[in-house]
Amino acid sequence: MIEVDxxxxxxxxxxxxxxxxxxxxxIGQKHRHLNLQDKEMxxxxxxxxxxxxxxxxxLAAQVLNYIEPFVKEGVSTLYLDNLCxxxxxxxxxxxxxxxxxxxxxxxCTSVNDVVCHGIPAEKDILKNGxxxxxxxxxxxxxxxxxxxxxxxxxxxxxxxxxxxxxxxxAMYRGIAAVKPGKYLYEVGKAIEKYISKFGYSIVRSYxxxxxxxxxxxDPHVLHYYSRENKIRLEEGMTFTVEPMINMGQSYAxxxxxxxxxxxxxxDGSLSAQFEHTILVTAEGxxxxxxxx
Ligand SMILES: [Co+2]
Numbered sequence: 245m246i247e248v249d250x251x252x253x254x255x256x257x258x259x260x261x262x263x264x265x266x267x268x269x270x271i272g273q274k275h276r277h278l279n280l281q282d283k284e285m286x287x288x289x290x291x292x293x294x295x296x297x298x299x300x301x302x303l304a305a306q307v308l309n310y311i312e313p314f315v316k317e318g319v320s321t322l323y324l325d326n327l328c329x330x331x332x333x334x335x336x337x338x339x340x341x342x343x344x345x346x347x348x349x350x351x352c353t354s355v356n357d358v359v360c361h362g363i364p365a366e367k368d369i370l371k372n373g374x375x376x377x378x379x380x381x382x383x384x385x386x387x388x389x390x391x392x393x394x395x396x397x398x399x400x401x402x403x404x405x406x407x408x409x410x411x412x413x414a415m416y417r418g419i420a421a422v423k424p425g426k427y428l429y430e431v432g433k434a435i436e437k438y439i440s441k442f443g444y445s446i447v448r449s450y451x452x453x454x455x456x457x458x459x460x461x462d463p464h465v466l467h468y469y470s471r472e473n474k475i476r477l478e479e480g481m482t483f484t485v486e487p488m489i490n491m492g493q494s495y496a497x498x499x500x501x502x503x504x505x506x507x508x509x510x511d512g513s514l515s516a517q518f519e520h521t522i523l524v525t526a527e528g529x530x531x532x533x534x535x536x
Contacts, residue, residue, distance in 0.1 A: 286454055286462050288480035294523060296387040297456065297482055301521050301532030303335055304389030307380045309535065315395040317372045321353035324378060325364035332382050340381035340388055340459050347505060352379040352392075359447055359488050359497050359507040359515040372398035375408055377517045381459060388455050390484050391533035392519040403491075404514060407444065411489040411516035414439050414446075418467065418485040419522055422477060422529035429473035432466040435487050445495040447488035447515070450507065454483045455521055477524050482532070486519030 289297060310331050311324055329350035332339050339350035347363075354362035354377040355370070362368075362377075370376060379392035394408050414435045421434040431452075439446055452465030466473045467487040492513030500506040509515050522529040 286475070286478075286481055287456055288478060289456060289482055289523070290480070293387070293456065294480070294482075296385050297389070297521070297523065297532055300337070300382055300384040300387040300389035301391070302389070302535060303332070303337055303384050304380050304382045304391045304521070305533045305535045306335070307331055307382065308378065308391055308393055311378060311380075312393075312395065315370070315376060315378065315397070317370055317398050319370055320366050321355070321362070321364040321368040321370070321376070322349075322366045324353060325349045325351050328378075328380060332380075335382075335384075337382040337384040340383050340390070341379075344459060353377070354379070354507075354515070354517070356514050357509050357512050359490070359509055360450055360517065361505045361507050363503055363505055370397045373400055373404075375400065375404060375514060375516060379517075379519065383459075386457055388457075388459050388521075389533055390455055390459070390486075390519060390521050392486065392517060394516040394518060406442075407489065407491050407514060408516045410439065410442060410444070411487060412518045414467075414487045414489060415485055415518040415520065418487060419520060419529050419531065422485075422522060422524055424477050424479045424524055424526065426477050427473065428463060428465065428475040428477055429469060429471060431485060432473060433469040436468045439487075439489060443493060445490045445493055447490060447497060448495050449497050450488060452484040452486045452519075454481070456482055479524050479526055481524040482521065484519055484521050486517060488515055488517045490515045 341347045342350045349364045352361050353364045354360050374397040375394050377394045381390040417438045418431040418435045421430040446468045454461030463475050490509045490513050492511040494511045496510035497507050498510050521532045
């Protein structure tokens with residue numbers, strides 16, 4: 245009878261659905277990957293992973309707080325590197341930059357016209373009026389926390405002070421644009437809208453990045469407006485917002501042919517940067533690298 249056939253079919257369907265449900269549930273609990281355009285693989289962190297990200301983020305923030313009073317006129321950037329490395333180890337973590345694609349130190353120290361990836365060195369002594377970005381990334385229990393701040397040494401010219409505080413504001417504007425359902429390009433759009441009125445430029449060759457088990461995961465986060473970042477934000481995504489703002493009108497940068505790392509502004513103008521690791525939440529963004 246037809247009725248029997250239908251119920252048999254329905255039974256089979258039910259088992260297929262159950263099986264699919266259980267599998268999806270398992271994947272969801274473990275680690276869900278979203279397949280987006282350009283085959284970008286953005287990991288969605290589950291609750292356990294988020295907890296680990298919070299711990300790693302908090303430690304990275306603690307390293308910056310710890311180093312702040314040492315960032316003074318007369319100290320070498322290598323001294324800061326040593327202190328940060330020691331503090332990180334003491335807290336059961338490792339410094340992610342060390343040996344990352346051959347990077348030789350534990351933190352990045354980028355002074356004045358250095359945009360990013362400056363290598364700490366004994367000969368690099370901080371002077372009155374300098375600015376220096378200290379970029380810290382720790383790995384704690386397998387997860388990364390990445391944050392940076394630009395510090396001012398002694399008496400800094402008012403113009404430079406403005407650049408630094410606006411770079412920080414720009415980062416917070418970008419973070420404030422994060423919300424599930426919105427596109428990632430809103431971050432760059434908000435930063436660009438704010439920065440454009442000062443006659444500065446936003447570095448394009450380097451951006452923020454997804455972060456988690458990996459130091460640099462998808463997506464690549466642009467700090468200027470571009471449809472390339474037409475990626476729908478979802479709860480559980482974790483990435484950095486870290487605009488590099490150049491005082492000059494050109495966003496062009498150069499990488500040192502000598503060390504292969506140090507990135508400077510092409511026009512020699514100063515560059516400032518702030519960075520936080522954030523989690524996309526139902527309400528917006530939770531800053532993981534901030535100690536409340
Ligand atoms: Co970063």
